[in-house]
Amino acid sequence: TFVSDTVRQSLFAQSEVAVGEAFTGTFGFRYENERGRSGAQSVARNNFSYFLQGQYNWAARVFATAGVGIEDNAVFGVAVNPRVSLAYVLRRGETSSWWNETKLRFYFGTGIKEPSIFQEGSSLFAVLSRLGASGEALIARFGIAPIGPERNRSVEVGLDQNLGRNRARLSLALFHNRFEDVIEFLSRSALVQLGIPTEVAQATPFGANVNAQTFRAHGAEVELLADLGHGLIARGSYTYVAAKLLRSFSSDALRPTINPTFPGIPIGAFAPLVGARPFQRPPHVGSLLLTWARSRWSAAVVGSFVSRRDTSTFLSDPFFGPSMLLPNRNLNPGYQKLDVSLSFRPHGRLTLVAVVENVLNRRYTEVFGYPAPKLNFRAGARLTWGGVSAWRDIFR
Secondary structure, eight states: OOOEEEEEEEEEEEEEEEETTTEEEEEEEEEEEEEEEETTEEEEEEEEEEEEEEEEEETTTEEEEEEEEEEEETTTEEEEEEEEEEEEEEEOOOTTSSEEEEEEEEEEEEEEEOOOHHHHHTBHHHHHHTTTHHHHHHHHHHTOOOOOOEEEEEEEEEEEEEETTTTEEEEEEEEEEEEEEEEEEEEHHHHHHHTOOHHHHHHSSSEEEEEEEEEEEEEEEEEEEEEEETTEEEEEEEEEEEEEEEEOOSHHHHSOEEOTTSTTOEEOSSSOOTTSOOTTOOSEEEEEEEEEEETTEEEEEEEEEEOOBOOOOOOOOTTSOSTTOOOOTTOBOOEEEEEEEEEEEEETTEEEEEEEEOTTOOOOOSBTTBOOOOSEEEEEEEEOOOOHHHHHHHTO
């Protein structure tokens, strides 16, 4: 049995300053202590995050936001991520008319995802470090750095149209995301093809995790939000995503598997093939949400719709052959799911919650081979203490 666990504790602080009615500046800080195990290895991390953001409102027609996030991570050091967004009210419209405000918007930003404790423990730098003096010599000689973060670059343009005396809003958006330096496990031969010196690759027992994969995802999203009155809010959304793996050095990408039952169809046994969709990323996703709130009561009905996804069985037969592997394309079936929740607030700080998931008792799998729970129920209570208003009361 392989044991891997992670515990995170964090502290967050944020402060805002307003300059007139047009400009608002925000500064934030976050400290995270992360501890965990990956096999026999124990890891402790102290991570620090800072962000600075400015928002400008010109005549309630042009809205501009620019900011930067700085990550000081225990594994890879400092990473800087800028973000900028612009919105322009193209048409204000009369509040009494059916056709109301029209807004154009744009966003660009970068982001990162830190390696997990398991990924760090199996990284090339960590594997060499555990070899002792010989590994340390290879690290110094070839300049092997700790594993880095996975990186993302996002661009989005959209339009928001208010309708029906501002009781409804139709939102349309086009987006493009590029993910680089995605972590994948490479065998010794694949490490050499990536450009790792042969002497370094051969020093690893089986291979290592490195930042090697690249994929992109672009598409479109539409959302309709409507206030139906009497406490009822309805929202429907649909997202189309065209995702494609652009670069990979995994053994599957370099040497696809062929199941004789499906001749001529290359199969990625443990990772997607270059040119195919990344695993577990559906091209079509939709949702319907109906919420109701009145006094101390609230309820919600949520419908989720997910299309077929590429994946793998990740299986080999008793003779270590490929007969139990199936073609990746659309292997994981799509599904529809309906959930219902109800909450009651007997006190200002106490809320009682009940949730029924998979109300229609459907069979489905979010991860191929692992059936999701059928109809299930849970209930509990949520107690709130503190908050911004409470702290303001203290200093009055």
